[in-house]
Amino acid sequence: MTAPSLEDFLLLSVDLTAFEETDLLGTGMAEGYLEKVRAACGDGIVAALLDAHRAARADAAAENGNQTRTPLEGEAFDRALRHRVFSDDRLGPVARNIIKLWYAGMWYALPPEWIDRYGAHAAVGTSTVTAASYQEGLLWRAIGANPPGAKAPGYGSWARPPRIADRYLKGARR
Numbered sequence: 001m002t003a004p005s006l007e008d009f010l011l012l013s014v015d016l017t018a019f020e021e022t023d024l025l026g027t028g029m030a031e032g033y034l035e036k037v038r039a040a041c042g043d044g045i046v047a048a049l050l051d052a053h054r055a056a057r058a059d060a061a062a063e064n065g066n067q068t069r070t071p072l073e074g075e076a077f078d079r080a081l082r083h084r085v086f087s088d089d090r091l092g093p094v095a096r097n098i099i100k101l102w103y104a105g106m107w108y109a110l111p112p113e114w115i116d117r118y119g120a121h122a123a124v125g126t127s128t129v130t131a132a133s134y135q136e137g138l139l140w141r142a143i144g145a146n147p148p149g150a151k152a153p154g155y156g157s158w159a160r161p162p163r164i165a166d167r168y169l170k171g172a173r174r
Helices: 006-017 021-026 030-041 041-061 071-086 092-104 110-120 138-143 165-169
Strands: none
Touching: 006 021, 006 030, 006 092, 021 071, 030 041, 030 092, 041 071, 041 092, 041 138, 071 092
């Protein structure tokens, strides 16, 4: 089995987070996050997740007559992703953890039932990837704020509440 590719992981991450690939790459965390997911779940499960994601994209394309990026594809793709990934006992918890990883910058331990059924790996517990992962969490971009204690935004910037940009509210899938 070949190791899951960064390109496939990024495509999955784009669809899970509703952020563009350039935004994800701009965090500098993509390779570290893929390695963390592989260490926590194993290459077999990551490969299965990426295969299910590709199948969901193919299902949505087929439902839309193989058109690309039409508004209808969003609904069809969301339905296919829920069916192929999020409703799967093995893949759903991993996909949800990848979302949390990108937004919060932490890998959260998978549920004990998941570990009992699919096995524990070296990095199965809750942990950070690097010290920078907190600062680079997508949460801060989504709400238009800087992480407290890091990336100082300047004097008086906290006088106004953070605001969630419309593009993130409209693009959110989950």
